[in-house]
Amino acid sequence: xxxxEKILGNKIAAGLTRRQLIEVNACARCGECRMWCPVYAQxxxxxxxxxxxxxSLRRFVDGALTESGRKDFINAxxxxxxxxxxxxxxxxxxxxxxxxxxARLSLVNAGIPQPAGQVKQLAAIKEFDNPLGKPRNERSRWxxxxxxxxxxxxxxxxxxxxxAPVIYFAGCMAxxxxxxxxxxxxxARLLQEAGVxxxxxxxxxxxxxxxxxxxxxxxxxxxxxxxxDQFTRMGVDTIVVSCAGCYKGLYSDYARFWPRPxxxxxxxxxxxxxxxxxxxHLKRRTPLVVTYHDPCHLGRHxxxxxxxxxxxxxxxxxxxxxxxxxxxxxxxCGMGGGLKTVSPEIQHKMAEAxxxxxxxxxxxxxxxxxxxxYLGLINGVKEAGSSGMKIFHLxxxxxxxxxPDIAHESVANALAxxxx
Amino acid sequence: xxxxIQEVFRYRFHVLRWQLVQVEVVDFxxxxxxxxxxxxxxxxxxxxxxFRKWLGWGRGIGEAASGPRDYKxxxxxxxxxxxxxxxxxxxxxxxxxxxxxxxxxxLGLALLPVAAIVLRAGGYLxxxxxxxxxxxxPEGYFFVKIWGDSFGLLLLIGLASASIRRTLLPEVRQxxxxxxxxxxxxxxxxxxSGFFLEGLRLASLPAEIVRYSYVGSLFSPPGxxxxxxxxxxxxACWTFHALLVAILITYLPHSKLRHSLLAPxxxxxxxxxxxxxEDLYWPDMKxxxxxxSPQD
Numbered sequence: 001x002x003x004x005e006k007i008l009g010n011k012i013a014a015g016l017t018r019r020q021l022i023e024v025n026a027c028a029r030c031g032e033c034r035m036w037c038p039v040y041a042q043x044x045x046x047x048x049x050x051x052x053x054x055x056s057l058r059r060f061v062d063g064a065l066t067e068s069g070r071k072d073f074i075n076a077x078x079x080x081x082x083x084x085x086x087x088x089x090x091x092x093x094x095x096x097x098x099x100x101x102x103a104r105l106s107l108v109n110a111g112i113p114q115p116a117g118q119v120k121q122l123a124a125i126k127e128f129d130n131p132l133g134k135p136r137n138e139r140s141r142w143x144x145x146x147x148x149x150x151x152x153x154x155x156x157x158x159x160x161x162x163x164a165p166v167i168y169f170a171g172c173m174a175x176x177x178x179x180x181x182x183x184x185x186x187x188a189r190l191l192q193e194a195g196v197x198x199x200x201x202x203x204x205x206x207x208x209x210x211x212x213x214x215x216x217x218x219x220x221x222x223x224x225x226x227x228x229d230q231f232t233r234m235g236v237d238t239i240v241v242s243c244a245g246c247y248k249g250l251y252s253d254y255a256r257f258w259p260r261p262x263x264x265x266x267x268x269x270x271x272x273x274x275x276x277x278x279x280x281h282l283k284r285r286t287p288l289v290v291t292y293h294d295p296c297h298l299g300r301h302x303x304x305x306x307x308x309x310x311x312x313x314x315x316x317x318x319x320x321x322x323x324x325x326x327x328x329x330x331x332x333c334g335m336g337g338g339l340k341t342v343s344p345e346i347q348h349k350m351a352e353a354x355x356x357x358x359x360x361x362x363x364x365x366x367x368x369x370x371x372x373x374y375l376g377l378i379n380g381v382k383e384a385g386s387s388g389m390k391i392f393h394l395x396x397x398x399x400x401x402x403x404p405d406i407a408h409e410s411v412a413n414a415l416a417x418x419x420x
Numbered sequence: 421x422x423x424x425i426q427e428v429f430r431y432r433f434h435v436l437r438w439q440l441v442q443v444e445v446v447d448f449x450x451x452x453x454x455x456x457x458x459x460x461x462x463x464x465x466x467x468x469x470x471f472r473k474w475l476g477w478g479r480g481i482g483e484a485a486s487g488p489r490d491y492k493x494x495x496x497x498x499x500x501x502x503x504x505x506x507x508x509x510x511x512x513x514x515x516x517x518x519x520x521x522x523x524x525x526x527l528g529l530a531l532l533p534v535a536a537i538v539l540r541a542g543g544y545l546x547x548x549x550x551x552x553x554x555x556x557x558p559e560g561y562f563f564v565k566i567w568g569d570s571f572g573l574l575l576l577i578g579l580a581s582a583s584i585r586r587t588l589l590p591e592v593r594q595x596x597x598x599x600x601x602x603x604x605x606x607x608x609x610x611x612x613s614g615f616f617l618e619g620l621r622l623a624s625l626p627a628e629i630v631r632y633s634y635v636g637s638l639f640s641p642p643g644x645x646x647x648x649x650x651x652x653x654x655x656a657c658w659t660f661h662a663l664l665v666a667i668l669i670t671y672l673p674h675s676k677l678r679h680s681l682l683a684p685x686x687x688x689x690x691x692x693x694x695x696x697x698e699d700l701y702w703p704d705m706k707x708x709x710x711x712x713s714p715q716d
Contacts (some may be wrong), residue, residue: 010479017478025473026682031595032511062476088700091507092683093690109534156479303699 002063008110009063015106016099021061023094027054033086036344038332039079039339042349047076050086050096057103057130077103078115079346082214082337083296097301100337104216109255117341118215126219129207130172139175140202142415146185149414151406153192157199159234164199166191167236169250171243172207173371179378180371182411186395187242187267194279198240206230210249215338221258223258224249228258234296238263244370245336266298268369268394272307275314282401285317290392291363292320293354293377294330295370308369308394315397321361323354331357335376351380355389365390367397448647448654455659458666469673470681494695501687501701518581522607525575526680532567565632572615573635579608603675610668613661615639620654 013021033050034040046052058074059065064317065073077100084097098377104141113119117347124133145155159167159235169190174184191198206227210222241264251264274280292312298304305327312320324332334340334350354377358366366389368374392408500506504525508516583604586592617637622630624647630637672678692699 013476013479014481016479016480016481019483020688021477021480022682022689023686026679026686027676028679029600029676030682031592034595043590047714061479089507091505092679093507093687093694093700095690300699303697305699412522 005065006063007025009061009065011110012057012103012106013061015109016061016102017313018090020095020099020102022206023092023099024054024058024061026092026094027051027058028092029055030091032089032091036085036089036329036357038083038085038334038350038353039081039346041353042346043079045076047072048079050090050094050336053077053080053100054094054096057099063117074107074112077107078118078342079339081296081332081334081339081347081350083332084300085296085329085332086230090298097325101213101216105217105218105220108216109218113214114217115342116337118338121338121341122212122215125207125209125211126217126223129177131207131211132172132176134176136203139362140200142170142181142184143188143200143202144179145415145418146188146411149411149418151185151411151414152189156188158204159199160202161235162199164197165237166196166198167234167239168198168200169205169208169239169241169246170200171241171246171371173375174242175205177375177413178283178415179375181375181415182408183242183371183393183395185411186393186399186406187240187406189403190274190280190395190398191273192241193402194274196274196279204230208243208246208249210245210253211338213249213253214245214336217379219252224254225257228254231258231263236263238265238270240265240267242267243372244295244297245372248301252302266302266304266307266369268298268308268311269304269309271394271398275311280398280402282315282398284401284402284404286315288365288397289319289321289363290365290367290397291323291358291361293323293333293358293366293373294327295368295373296330296332296336298370299330300328311394312367312397315401317401318397321363323357323361325357333373333376333380335372340376343412346377347376348383351376351378352383353380355380355384355387357388358389359384363389365392367392368393369394440610448651448658450655450658453556458662459669462666462669466673473673480516490695494691497600497691497695498684499690501642501691502684514581514585518578518585521574521578523578523583525571525573525578526576528571529568532564532571533689535563535567559589565636569618569633569635572611576608576611576615579604579611583608599675603671603677606664606668610661610664613664617654617657617661620650623650637661 013127016024027050029051031049031051034046037049040048047056053073053076056065056069056076060070060073080100082097082100086096087094090096108114114122121131125131127314128134129136140156140158143152146152156168157164168187170184170187174180174187188198188200192355209220209223209227210215212223239250241250244266245262247266251266254264271280275282290312292309294300294305298308309320312318323330331354332350333346333354340347355366366377368377368391371393374391374393381387381391396408399408505516505520508519586596586600586604615636616639618633618636620641622633622637623640623645630640668677691701
């Protein structure tokens with residue numbers, strides 16, 4: 001048994017970097033991560049905290065973790081949204097979220113698969129090029145439907161028919177998920193309002209595959225390389241990404257495969273530029289007290305904090321109040337890192353906690369520039385019951401000021417009417 | 421065996437200069453064989469344990485060292501994080517104070533022989549072979565005593581405060597496990613036994629010598645004692661202190677105390693990579709204080 005544990009430990013160690021093996025040993029057990037961990041706040045088990053996981057992983061690679069300890073560690077590793085809060089608060093600066101993702105990969109390479117739900121989702125991503133298992137030819141249906149419903153000023157061109165310097169990368173969820181398609185429509189409309197010469201990839205838009213990295217799938221480097229090569233061949237100038245998860249994938253995760261990540265910008269950053277340049281004129285007052293939810297992939301992971309806030313402040317009538325935990329300390333809504341697939345109830349509780357935090361500020365609505373957080377926070381509102389809190393995507397506030405007829409609900413209704 | 425007269429340089433405050441004076445060295449029987457065995461084995465074991473860890477780290481994926489693009493800034497980040505511990509300061513002043521007292525207490529005691537070597541090179545310590553001499557024949561001369569007592573005091577206050585905090589605050593008590601308590605107990609025992617040993621040694625010395633050991637003298641047994649009376653206690657206390665130190669050295673690679681060696685490495689690696697992150701390394705203190713944990 002001890003020999004088996006040693007062999008397994010060696011396999012896990014071989015999948016981590018040397019720096020990560022040092023980090024595993026460097027934990028000071030101060031417990032700061034425990035105080036801030038949004039998952040631990042909902043499920044108070046020591047093994048869930050970064051401190052607990054580091055201790056288990058250290059013993060795992062040393063071949064000293066018992067079978068039950070291994071089970072607890074593996075559960076805890078996947079019951080983590082890899083939000084990176086523990087990295088920000090760690091006095092030793094252990095790069096935790098990178099470590100969790102690498103540990104997941106290492107476990108898979110050692111023959112320990114992800115939880116069943118994640119395995120199923122990963123299979124769908126690899127087979128259909130999207131996590132929803134939808135056919136490729138439906139990817140740009142939102143654009144066609146929006147044009148037919150009169151929601152756009154002009155049809156959105158496909159890049160392969162009319163290459164443009166800017167590509168709008170809607171991402172899988174906004175392309176296929178009916179609740180999120182209005183975000184893609186509003187993004188396209190905003191770009192049209194600003195006079196941006198852009199195109200979409202349509203059927204050629206690939207899934208960013210960042211979920212493969214989040215969940216530790218060994219196919220990620222190969223798939224990422226393919227997509228990086230595709231963008232390089234296209235010679236695009238700027239890729240404007242709507243989803244914070246896709247942004248982290250293309251901007252950060254691809255960095256080692258694609259030496260031109262500067263061409264990737266998040267939609268909120270691009271909007272900020274357009275507003276600053278005076279290309280978007282927000283005139284109509286939208287009296288609303290809002291609070292801003294920093295998506296982990298955008299804020300903590302890529303330090304995009306100020307641009308979305310500047311955009312929000314530029315909307316006439318909008319008053320921004322901050323939650324107690326904001327910017328680098330923003331509490332995760334639980335939608336990242338594959339946590340929702342493994343434990344939807346924890347995600348709901350995390351989002352509920354975030355909604356309650358927002359309620360404490362007196363805000364009427366939570367605004368986020370991430371479509372995944374948007375979905376997650378809606379779960380939180382349902383969980384919180386009669387909180388009265390509204391959840392808005394950043395686009396929504398701009399559209400309310402710019403063209404109120406393109407508000408989320410009316411777009412969703414119009415798209416539903418055109419659905420086959 | 422007895423009181424040995426030794427000539428050392430001492431700074432005489434009343435004349436404000438260094439003078440060659442005679443001091444009494446309190447000598448008592450010490451089990452040297454046991455001492456060398458304990459210290460040699462524990463140091464050897466610690467080196468072996470870290471060597472094994474080093475080999476274990478070698479199993480991982482090697483990454484090309486890219487190095488920071490801005491050495492000045494990343495070095496500044498490292499210095500501030502390690503020596504000022506700004507991260508802890510931003511979160512909690514009491515925790516920062518406790519940790520900084522323990523950190524500088526240890527650092528000061530560790531640097532004592534280095535400082536002694538420097539002073540000897542400058543001609544201020546007239547003892548040959550200063551480094552082992554300081555450890556094996558603690559004469560009680562002024563520099564070593566003031567330095568040692570001051571940093572020992574920092575360490576003692578830090579450890580005592582950490583123990584009180586860990587015992588009295590429920591949220592801290594909940595986060596502690598048995599190993600945390602064992603380590604804290606061991607560190608406190610080493611520090612206290614060191615001061616008790618010093619107090620015993622000072623018990624037979626005249627006040628003029630004792631005054632430099634302003635903390636150790638507080639640990640002297642009350643009343644007047646001859647060296648003959650104290651000798652068995654001195655031997656026992658000396659042996660016990662050495663044993664505790666040997667245990668601490670042996671336990672270090674297996675305890676969370678290894679962060680004292682590894683944390684500066686990890687902070688350095690991260691600073692080389694993320695030195696530009698203003699949300700991590702140069703945060704606005706106001707923003708930090710506004711974003712407290714709900715548990716605070």
